[in-house]
Amino acid sequence: xxxxxxxxxxxxxIALLGAVLLSRVFTEPRSTSAVWTSxxxxxxxxxxxFAIARRYALKGEVIKxxxxxxxxxxxxxxxxxxxxxxxxxxxxxxxPALLSFALFVFVSTVLExxxxxx
Numbered sequence: 001x002x003x004x005x006x007x008x009x010x011x012x013x014i015a016l017l018g019a020v021l022l023s024r025v026f027t028e029p030r031s032t033s034a035v036w037t038s039x040x041x042x043x044x045x046x047x048x049x050f051a052i053a054r055r056y057a058l059k060g061e062v063i064k065x066x067x068x069x070x071x072x073x074x075x076x077x078x079x080x081x082x083x084x085x086x087x088x089x090x091x092x093x094x095x096p097a098l099l100s101f102a103l104f105v106f107v108s109t110v111l112e113x114x115x116x117x118x
Contacts, residue, residue: 004047004054007115011046011108015039018104026096034092035100038080042104045076050112057116069112073105 019039023032049069056065081098084090090097 003115004050007050007108007112008043008047010111010115011043011050014108014111015043015104018100018107022096022100022103026093026100028093030091031093031096034090034097037090037092038097038101039104041076041080042101042108045073046105046108046112049073050115053112053116062116069109073109077101077105 016039019035022035026032026035049072052072053062053065053069056062056068077098080101081094084092085094085097
């Protein structure tokens with residue numbers, strides 16, 4: 001339980017700092033909104049995938065948990081791109097939205113093993 005809370009906090013900090021930095025790169029208002037939306041979505045996805053990875057790690061099946069988490073992350077990216085930039089049309093520029101989402105997910109995924117091993 002403690003590891004999950006620490007991972008959630010670390011992921012939120014990564015998303016917050018990343019969104020602040022990327023908002024300085026993508027300065028157009030719609031791009032900035034896309035970055036912040038991606039940060040929020042990335043935190044939700046990462047918390048869900050960590051819960052699954054943690055469950056499998058406790059059973060001694062770390063690779064299986066990471067595999068399922070990786071599939072969930074890729075699926076989230078595809079759905080985010082296909083749905084919100086297709087039929088739902090959020091009005092965000094595609095590049096900052098998907099690049100920032102992928103970046104936030106990647107960085108927090110790299111840190112995930114630190115929280116699974118405790």
